[in-house]
Amino acid sequence: MPAQVRVLRRRIRSVQATKKITRAMELISASRIVKAQGRVNEARPYADELTRALTAAASKATVDHPLTTEHASAKRAIMIVVTSDRGLAGAYSSTAIREGEGLAGLLRSEGKDVVPFLVGRKGVSFYRFRGREIGGEWTGFSDNPRYADAREIADAAVERFLAPTEEGGVDEVHIVFTEFVNMGTQQAVARRILPLVVEETTEAPEQALPLYEFEPSAERVLDALLPKYVVSRVFDALLQSAASEHAARRRAMKAATDNAEELVKAYTREANAARQAAITQEISEIVGGANALADATAAK
């Protein structure tokens, strides 16, 4: 076998091996999207019920809770950026980071310092590489976040929010995550989670809220609910990001598999041509040799 054909065959084998890996990763991600989506849906009853209770409590209590109070001159803001721990997910992390950069620019133009809270190794390494200050970091759960993870992040943010500005307290908390719209569409979005805006709808709701009794009191109930609501918002962001991460990875790996297929096709063509050329050359060499021999005998 001539050298050129051997080289091409080796390359085909290596591309095929890579294709098997990317194909496997594609399938794994596809099955995980479904699971992650299920978790988003399972978290929904809790969040809905919490929102309903919160609305009821807020309409009764005089809403003057520190978590809902707007600061007139905000000096500092936390920006939580949700990225992935691992790569090979296309532009997933960089899109979220870019959205974060946009938000940070906006906050700075309003005269606020930005304290980044980073979730996921990709975001951490982006900030660390640029030598930027990091307010907090959480890694190791981006593809399967637990409620406890969300609570840790939310508690840290709430603590900074409640601290006075002179002691490093912040006046706003924003979160940047990738919204899972559907299988095909995921979108990096920025939302403000603190100060909370308790929806006090002016238009009449479909059903009037029942006249709740509160135990111990509307204020205490609100006190207990608001921090949970913050955690639930963070948890929802983490879950949606996880689903988006798997979707992005599936898409990236599908593209890689398709590319590998194309490459194998192109290399196979090239290898066949090279083999043909080699055979043709061999034949013409044999024919040439035989002719030379025949000519030599005829001349004798």
Add this chain to the structure above:
Amino acid sequence: MALYVELVSPERSVWSGEASRVITRTIEGDIGILPGHTPLLAVLANGLVRIVAEGGPEVRAVVLGGFLSVADDRVSILAEWSQPADEVDVASAEAELRQAEQAGDADAASRARALLAAASGA
């Protein structure tokens, strides 16, 4: 007339179904919910929720960081963390309690105590 009870945590819906009675404890004291109860929002203490189904078995679950809402015979129990009482791992809860007491973490200690109390009552 029966109650429709939902016990949900952020990670999953733990239990839902019809029941005739719900017995639990708020931070003010024990409370029992029967059909026709007035609308109520209450903060729950860490501890046991008992859901008594009509003629059926009693559902017992530990609820930590919980919250109760009742309206129109729908009872929603929201919990940051919840587990059926008979699935509580007593050994690990005891270890947690010791650890929390040593660290002086009152919150974690109360959680571990609630777990143990629920497990022993089950």
